[in-house]
Structure formats: C-alpha cells, structure tokens
Amino acid sequence: MLEKLVETLKIKNKRLIYTEGCDPRILEAASRLHREGLLTPVLVGEPEAVRAAAENAGFDIEGIEIVDPMHYDGFEAMVDKMTELRKGKMTADECAAALKKANYFGTMYVKLGLADGLLGGATYSTADTVRPALQIVKTRPGSKIVSSCFIMDRTGADGKPERYAMADCAINLHPSAEELVEIAVETAKTASFFGIDPKVALLSYSTLGSGKGEDVDKVRAAAALLKDMDLPFPVEGELQFDAAFAPEVGKLKAPGSRVAGEANVFVFPDINAGNIGYKIAQRLGGFEAVGPILQGLAANINDLSRGCSAEEVYKMSIITAGME
Ligand SMILES: CC(C)(COP(=O)(O)OP(=O)(O)OC[C@H]1O[C@@H](n2cnc3c(N)ncnc32)[C@H](O)[C@@H]1OP(=O)(O)O)[C@@H](O)C(=O)NCCC(=O)NCCS
Numbered sequence: 001m002l003e004k005l006v007e008t009l010k011i012k013n014k015r016l017i018y019t020e021g022c023d024p025r026i027l028e029a030a031s032r033l034h035r036e037g038l039l040t041p042v043l044v045g046e047p048e049a050v051r052a053a054a055e056n057a058g059f060d061i062e063g064i065e066i067v068d069p070m071h072y073d074g075f076e077a078m079v080d081k082m083t084e085l086r087k088g089k090m091t092a093d094e095c096a097a098a099l100k101k102a103n104y105f106g107t108m109y110v111k112l113g114l115a116d117g118l119l120g121g122a123t124y125s126t127a128d129t130v131r132p133a134l135q136i137v138k139t140r141p142g143s144k145i146v147s148s149c150f151i152m153d154r155t156g157a158d159g160k161p162e163r164y165a166m167a168d169c170a171i172n173l174h175p176s177a178e179e180l181v182e183i184a185v186e187t188a189k190t191a192s193f194f195g196i197d198p199k200v201a202l203l204s205y206s207t208l209g210s211g212k213g214e215d216v217d218k219v220r221a222a223a224a225l226l227k228d229m230d231l232p233f234p235v236e237g238e239l240q241f242d243a244a245f246a247p248e249v250g251k252l253k254a255p256g257s258r259v260a261g262e263a264n265v266f267v268f269p270d271i272n273a274g275n276i277g278y279k280i281a282q283r284l285g286g287f288e289a290v291g292p293i294l295q296g297l298a299a300n301i302n303d304l305s306r307g308c309s310a311e312e313v314y315k316m317s318i319i320t321a322g323m324e
C-alpha cells in the first residue's frame with residue numbers, strides 16, 4: 001500500500017511534527033521512522049518528559065528533535081503571525097494561550113514552513129486536532145470543505161486482498177448535497193491514489209427510491225449532481241449498503257447499474273453513519289482502517305483515531321509526509 005510513498009520519502013527527507021510527543025505509540029513509530037531514515041520526526045513536548053516516556057516504553061529517540069512550546073525561541077513571532085492570521089476572530093492573548101498547547105503550536109509550526117506535515121490525535125480528539133488546521137491552514141484552492149476518508153484493508157476469506165474507501169467518517173457532521181458531491185470526488189481521488197479503481201456509491205437507507213425522507217432526498221440530489229458532472233469514474237445513488245456491495249442484491253435492487261454490487265468507494269450520508277460504519281467494518285469485519293486521511297486541506301496534516309496502534313501511526317506518518 002505504501003511502497004510508492006516510501007520510495008518518495010527516502011529521497012525527500014520530510015519533517016513531520018507530532019503533537020503528542022509522550023505517547024508510546026507515537027514514540028514507537030517515530031523511533032522506527034527515524035531509524036529507517038524515512039523522515040525526520042519532530043516531537044512536541046517537555047524534553048525531560050518525552051525522554052522519560054521513551055525510556056519507560058523502551059524506544060530509542062536519540063537524535064530526534066523535541067520542541068517545547070513553553071520554551072520556544074520563536075514563540076512571540078509565532079503569536080504575532082497567528083494573531084495576524086486570526087484577525088478579528090482571536091485576540092493576541094487568545095493566540096498566545098492557544099499556542100502553549102501542542103495542537104495549535106504544531107499547526108503553526110507547519111504554517112510557518114518549519115515542518116512539512118503534522119500528525120496528531122493519538123490522545124487529542126479529532127475536533128481538537130483538526131480545528132487548528134481549519135482555522136490556520138484553511139482549505140486548499142479549489143476545495144470548499146475539508147473532509148476525510150479511511151482506506152479499509154483486509155485479506156478476504158479467499159486469501160485475496162480487499163481494499164475500499166469510506167467517507168466522511170470524521171469531519172463533516174451533516175454534509176449538504178453539494179458537500180456530499182465534494183466528499184465523493186475527493187474520496188475517489190484518494191481511493192485512486194491507493195490503487196482503487198473507484199466505483200462510488202452514495203449510501204442511504206433507500207435504494208433508488210425504495211424509501212422516502214429528507215435524508216434520502218439529499219443523497220439522491222448529490223448523486224444526480226455527480227451524474228451530471230464529467231467524471232472519470234461511475235457513481236450511483238442512493239444505494240443501501242447491500243445493494244452497493246453484494247452483487248446479487250445489486251442486480252435485484254438496482255438492475256443495470258454500473259456501481260451496484262461492485263462499489264468500492266462508500267460515501268455515507270452523515271458522520272453518524274460514517275463513523276459507526278467504519279468502526280463496525282474495523283472491529284467486526286477485521287479491516288485495518290488507515291485514516292482519517294484529510295482531504296481538501298492546504299497542508300499535510302492528519303488525524304489519528306485515539307484507538308490507533310503504533311503500526312497505524314507508522315503508516316499514517318508515511319501517508320502524511322508522502323502525499324502531495
Ligand atoms: C471539524 C470540527 C471540529 C469543526 O467544528 P468547529 O470548530 O465547531 O467549527 P466552527 O464552525 O467553529 O469553525 C471553525 C473554523 O473551521 C472552519 N471549518 C469548520 N468546518 C470546516 C470544514 N469541514 N471544512 C473547512 N473549514 C471548516 C470554519 O470555517 C471556521 O473557520 P474560521 O474560524 O476561520 O471562521 C467539527 O465539524 C467537528 O467536531 N467534527 C466532528 C469531529 C468528530 O468528533 N469526529 C468523530 C471522530 S473522528
């Protein structure tokens with residue numbers, strides 16, 4: 001999955017800042033990435049505390065840079081820059097207070113070009129990891145919203161690898177039809193990057209008019225907008241998950257559809273469905289969930305699930321540093 005990115009990283013020597021420098025999973029992944037020469041980790045935290053945490057957990061962080069917001073030489077300049085960026089929205093005092101925290105400090109570190117990317121969320125919630133990025137880094141040109149997707153991987157019962165993309169499981173609470181369109185397009189791009197030939201299903205509790213309700217109307221509207229666009233991949237909606245995924249149900253409920261029964265990119269109608277859905281696939285379905293990979297942000301910043309493993313931190317580090 002990550003071969004392409006690993007090769008890029010070996011050449012580029014990217015700096016990645018971690019907002020939770022004392023977390024054992026972060027320390028394990030950072031130590032491994034440093035040892036393998038894939039990137040230059042920068043850990044945020046009080047240096048003695050970070051070193052003690054590494055020693056307790058048994059990871060070698062010799063030679064890894066540690067930055068402490070409370071004793072950072074460029075702190076005043078950082079406050080001034082953030083105050084300028086947040087003009088009319090946050091005062092200088094509010095920016096100074098925010099920057100004492102690792103999530104805001106790390107985000108400004110990236111904004112100032114001192115690191116190429118940021119990975120956080122091993123202990124910070126998604127909201128606290130993503131909000132500084134939304135406020136300071138903002139969306140990249142051409143994107144109206146930041147969204148997210150998970151790449152879901154497992155080896156099937158027949159021994160063959162299975163890979164799907166699921167979105168938006170982490171950021172947008174109640175996306176509008178237009179926002180679902182943007183989420184679908186961005187997720188298809190992310191899926192392609194990870195080797196999926198996208199067939200996009202817009203999920204619902206209804207298949208092509210079998211159920212009624214405002215939520216169905218929203219998903220139908222998004223599907224109609226997508227079908228009117230000149231996209232290089234097929235889209236279908238609204239579809240129930242069984243109609244999207246199971247070939248025999250797809251044929252029955254949506255005959256003639258190019259996506260039904262074969263979908264590999266699943267766009268959920270809202271964050272309730274998305275977050276619950278990906279965690280069910282992960283915990284009951286045995287899928288490895290890599291993400292949430294942020295889409296539409298003007299910098300390489302990613303979140304982790306607090307339930308992540310060190311291996312997931314390692315993979316998300318490679319994705320965060322390596323994706324353009
Ligand atoms: C992402 C999230 C934290 C933003 O919420 P918030 O901070 O209350 O949002 P606000 O409306 O106050 O907006 C804060 C800023 O972010 C921007 N913003 C909010 N959502 C955005 C989005 N999806 N894309 C781009 N920008 C966004 C706003 O424009 C605003 O910018 P400004 O301060 O410069 O005007 C919120 O949508 C959220 O909590 N999402 C769910 C997170 C979660 O719990 N996930 C489940 C586990 S993964």
Ligand SMILES: CC(=O)OP(=O)(O)O
Pocket residue numbers: 121124125126169170275291292304305306307
């Ligand atoms: C993505 C996600 O659900 O994150 P967390 O488990 O940290 O809430």
